[in-house]
Amino acid sequence: MSTVALRSGRAPSSAAWRVVRPLIVVLLAVVAIGIPLWLTLTTSAKPQAEAVRPNLSAPHHWQPAGNYRDAMSQGEMLRGFANSLLVVVPSVLLVLILGAAAAWVFARRSSWLVTAAYAVCISGLLLPPSVITVVMELRQLGLAGTRPGMIAVYTGMYLSTSVFFITGFIRAIPLELEEAARMDGAGPLRIFVRIVLPLLRPVLATATIMVMLYAWSDIFYAFFVLGSGERATLPLNLFKVASAQLYLNNWHLVFAYVVIMSLPMVAVFLVAQRRIVAGITGGAVK
Amino acid sequence: MAHATVSTDPGGPAARPARPGRARAARPGRLPRAAVHHPWWFALPAIAVFTAFFLVPNLLNFYYPFTDWSAYHSRISFTGLGNFRSILDDGSLLRSLRTTVLYAVLAALFQNAFGLVLALLLEEDTRFNRFFRAAFFLPVLISALATGYVFQALLNQDGAVNHLLGTDIPWLGSTTWTLLVVTVIHGWKWMGLSMLIYLAGLKGIPGDMLEAARIDGAGPWQTFRSVRWPMLAPAVTFNVTTALVGSMNTFDIVQATTGGGPAASTEVFNIYLFRIFGEGLYAQASAMSLVLFLVVVAAAIPLVVGLRRRELSL
Numbered sequence: 001m002s003t004v005a006l007r008s009g010r011a012p013s014s015a016a017w018r019v020v021r022p023l024i025v026v027l028l029a030v031v032a033i034g035i036p037l038w039l040t041l042t043t044s045a046k047p048q049a050e051a052v053r054p055n056l057s058a059p060h061h062w063q064p065a066g067n068y069r070d071a072m073s074q075g076e077m078l079r080g081f082a083n084s085l086l087v088v089v090p091s092v093l094l095v096l097i098l099g100a101a102a103a104w105v106f107a108r109r110s111s112w113l114v115t116a117a118y119a120v121c122i123s124g125l126l127l128p129p130s131v132i133t134v135v136m137e138l139r140q141l142g143l144a145g146t147r148p149g150m151i152a153v154y155t156g157m158y159l160s161t162s163v164f165f166i167t168g169f170i171r172a173i174p175l176e177l178e179e180a181a182r183m184d185g186a187g188p189l190r191i192f193v194r195i196v197l198p199l200l201r202p203v204l205a206t207a208t209i210m211v212m213l214y215a216w217s218d219i220f221y222a223f224f225v226l227g228s229g230e231r232a233t234l235p236l237n238l239f240k241v242a243s244a245q246l247y248l249n250n251w252h253l254v255f256a257y258v259v260i261m262s263l264p265m266v267a268v269f270l271v272a273q274r275r276i277v278a279g280i281t282g283g284a285v286k
Numbered sequence: 287m288a289h290a291t292v293s294t295d296p297g298g299p300a301a302r303p304a305r306p307g308r309a310r311a312a313r314p315g316r317l318p319r320a321a322v323h324h325p326w327w328f329a330l331p332a333i334a335v336f337t338a339f340f341l342v343p344n345l346l347n348f349y350y351p352f353t354d355w356s357a358y359h360s361r362i363s364f365t366g367l368g369n370f371r372s373i374l375d376d377g378s379l380l381r382s383l384r385t386t387v388l389y390a391v392l393a394a395l396f397q398n399a400f401g402l403v404l405a406l407l408l409e410e411d412t413r414f415n416r417f418f419r420a421a422f423f424l425p426v427l428i429s430a431l432a433t434g435y436v437f438q439a440l441l442n443q444d445g446a447v448n449h450l451l452g453t454d455i456p457w458l459g460s461t462t463w464t465l466l467v468v469t470v471i472h473g474w475k476w477m478g479l480s481m482l483i484y485l486a487g488l489k490g491i492p493g494d495m496l497e498a499a500r501i502d503g504a505g506p507w508q509t510f511r512s513v514r515w516p517m518l519a520p521a522v523t524f525n526v527t528t529a530l531v532g533s534m535n536t537f538d539i540v541q542a543t544t545g546g547g548p549a550a551s552t553e554v555f556n557i558y559l560f561r562i563f564g565e566g567l568y569a570q571a572s573a574m575s576l577v578l579f580l581v582v583v584a585a586a587i588p589l590v591v592g593l594r595r596r597e598l599s600l
Contacts, residue, residue: 025415039436039439039440040436053445054446056446104328108323117333120333120341121332121333124340126582126583126590127579128575128578130344130579131559133347134343136346136355136568137346152335152338155335160340182323188323188325217428217429217431238429238431238435255436265427266424266427
């Protein structure tokens with residue numbers, strides 16, 4: 001009886017909230033997401049003269065195809081795309097494979113040495129990479145300005161993330177699954193590949209997204225390691241196009257470039273949305 | 287050479303741990319023969335790569351700042367504290383330090399405030415909310431450099447926002463307020479990630495706890511203050527730590543919006559590194575990088591410990 005009274009007593013405020021909340025959400029989305037998105041999409045379709053002073057009015061003359069073609073040729077888009085793929089994909093694979101194998105040991109064994117090794121391996125979550133001396137080291141190894149050098153740096157930087165997420169995940173998998181396979185005489189490598197790895201799919205998906213997100217958009221480390229030569233990745237090319245902006249006033253090309261460069265990440269997100277959301281939220285709050 | 291000695295290093299600890307594993311085999315309930323079932327060599331490649339390309343550079347960073355390494359001579363020799371003295375004397379050290387710390391605190395504040403508000407607004411699992419969660423996650427997917435250019439186009443003095451409002455405000459041209467504007471952009475870029483983590487935290491609050499609070503007559507604000515907020519402690523720990531540390535390492539957004547200006551008022555550590563490295567003053571850049579490292583360590587350790595303690599005491 002009393003709960004009913006309380007509920008009805010609270011009803012007016014929550015009824016008002018039920019109307020106001022969606023309004024706030026829509027308003028926030030329009031201001032915070034709609035305006036920047038509209039600016040990006042329309043400017044990328046405007047002729048140069050209209051785009052010189054970026055504004056929110058719709059293009060008088062639509063020419064997205066021409067702009068995107070120009071951005072692709074002037075920004076050396078295809079080469080940048082290939083260059084990005086050639087460093088990001090191997091880095092992601094290495095981060096996942098090396099990270100999963102190490103996480104398996106860290107999650108299943110317990111001694112002070114394992115704990116210490118785990119602590120060291122996840123220290124990269126907090127510590128900043130030392131970008132100046134990594135360049136020095138790569139020069140001495142003959143890897144400066146090369147893709148293997150870039151891959152090594154990305155792998156070193158993002159291993160901590162994958163080790164951290166995957167170790168937490170493996171700890172929640174019952175050991176019995178492995179033991180059953182062991183009874184059948186399977187060795188560690190077989191158990192890892194056949195039993196453990198397939199179970200890791202959700203967390204590997206998350207780690208893939210996180211590492212891709214960082215590596216795909218990285219410019220800072222790529223600038224130091226790869227430079228802006230013929231191995232330049234997409235963000236480095238964007239930087240070049242936008243730096244020329246001072247002289248050429250080519251906002252329309254900058255935004256065409258931004259749209260094309262962002263599409264792969266948006267596509268990946270749309271395809272794997274549910275898994276990404278579950279993975280990010282599951283690993284963090286433990 | 288330094289690398290030769292260090293890259294063989296992982297082999298050392300790797301050979302040893304087999305023993306503790308075996309010694310422990312007799313203990314009931316624990317993994318018997320851990321060394322056989324989960325051999326150390328699985329962890330070796332990760333440890334080797336991490337050591338060679340993350341730890342070793344960070345260790346080298348404790349040596350090169352004390353040398354005269356630069357683009358201008360081929361030999362590197364020890365010079366002591368000269369580099370630190372010169373970045374201290376020309377004021378760049380304290381300025382970058384102040385700017386970076388202020389940037390990190392403000393960016394973490396905005397990122398978490400935006401993320402938490404969005405999570406509370408979009409808490410219920412409806413189709414409407416799922417759509418808008420994805421919408422607010424969009425900035426996370428866009429590269430930080432691109433984000434910076436979008437906001438430059440919006441906030442330039444002859445940009446879209448002044449055009450829209452009919453004002454003439456130098457959003458990116460104030461030596462006092464531009465840092466604040468850039469940190470709001472940083473918060474905007476990463477709010478979607480914080481939102482997801484706060485959503486997970488909210489979901490983890492037991493329903494009967496909220497029910498009990500309601501039966502006790504607690505209003506929405508009181509429920510938030512005495513039930514939801516304390517229960518969100520782990521999410522707050524994670525979000526605040528990663529936001530603070532991540533934004534100390536910021537580069538792209540600042541470079542794309544202000545390039546460190548006006549008058550170096552937004553020149554954070556990494557912008558300085560980028561500039562001074564371009565000038566060929568490697569040892570000086572390395573000195574600044576060491577300061578960044580020490581600042582992050584000094585900030586991260588008490589932060590993690592303190593927030594964890596708060597989590598436990600609640």
